[in-house]
Amino acid sequence: MxxxxxxxxxxxxxxxxxxxxxxxxxxxxxxxxxxxxxxxxxxxxxxxxxxxxxxGPETTSLGRPPERPGVRRPGDRLDRKLAAAERGETLARDDLRERAEEGAVDALVRHSDRDRAAARDLLRRGEWPDDAVAAALFADRRSRPSLRDRVRVFLGGESTFRQRFARATAALWERYR
CATH class of the missing domain: 1.10.287 (Helix Hairpins)
Known part of the structure; x- marks a missing residue:
């Protein structure tokens, strides 16, 4: 009020x-x-x-509803890209992987004694982060989702790409925040 x-x-x-x-x-x-x-x-x-x-205080007041068209919220663009990547759109997957890789390379260069090329090689060999699922985001360069991944998403599960992306960004956050 x-x-x-x-x-x-x-x-x-x-x-x-x-x-x-x-x-x-x-x-x-x-x-x-x-x-x-x-x-x-x-x-x-x-x-x-x-x-x-x-x-109770959980209900919204008479303010603007979040579903109102034209109102942008932080993270909306990323959510749309992730949804497109889950549908198998290769451009969205490649863009998200590139952005995550650039962030990881920047963090590795800033917080270690590696140059950009060495940091990129470390990622592409799957040696960083320690989490194998997260490391697979950078090591596995396939753009198209597998048939198993498509079936999992169709049945309402989370795609392998989304799992890898979430774990990689969490690893970056935990290590370099």
């Missing part, structure tokens, strides 16, 4: 009640109208608070 809107609403309610109670706003009809409007607003506010307390 927005604090300024809440404060303005409460101030208006109090002013309306004060005018209705003192009769400063006019005759009997005006006072009754103010009282009825104030009671309706008070009941509405109590209901809103009751519903909000039952639903």
């Amino acid at each position: 927005r604090p300024l809107a809440l404060a303005l609403g409460v101030a208006s309610l109090v002013a309306g009640l004060a005018l209705a109670a003192t009769g400063a706003a006019g005759g009997l009809v005006t006072r009754v109208g103010f009282v009825l409007a104030a009671l309706a607003a008070g009941v509405g506010a109590l209901l809103a608070l009751l519903v909000r307390s039952v639903e």
Whole structure:
């Protein structure tokens, strides 16, 4: 809930009640109208608070829904590329593998005594990281997914590429954060 809107609403309610109670706003009809409007607003506010307390703080407020078109969130582009790679799009796989490899090469050069060529060779031989699944991302240069991988994805499983990519980025994060 927005604090300024809440404060303005409460101030208006109090002013309306004060005018209705003192009769400063006019005759009997005006006072009754103010009282009825104030009671309706008070009941509405109590209901809103009751519903909000039952639903808990996990629910979203009246803000913008995350599904709204045109709203970009961090990581959306990467998620789309990963989904395309899982569908077998070779350009997406190659691009993601290249980006991960560049990040790994940069990290290895920065945190070890290797030059870029030596770091790239280490990756392509599958000697880094220690996790064999993660190392396979850099060592296995096939762009097309295997038939087994396609069946696994079709049945709702995670592709080998996605597993390798996730483990490689996790290894980079753990080692060089």
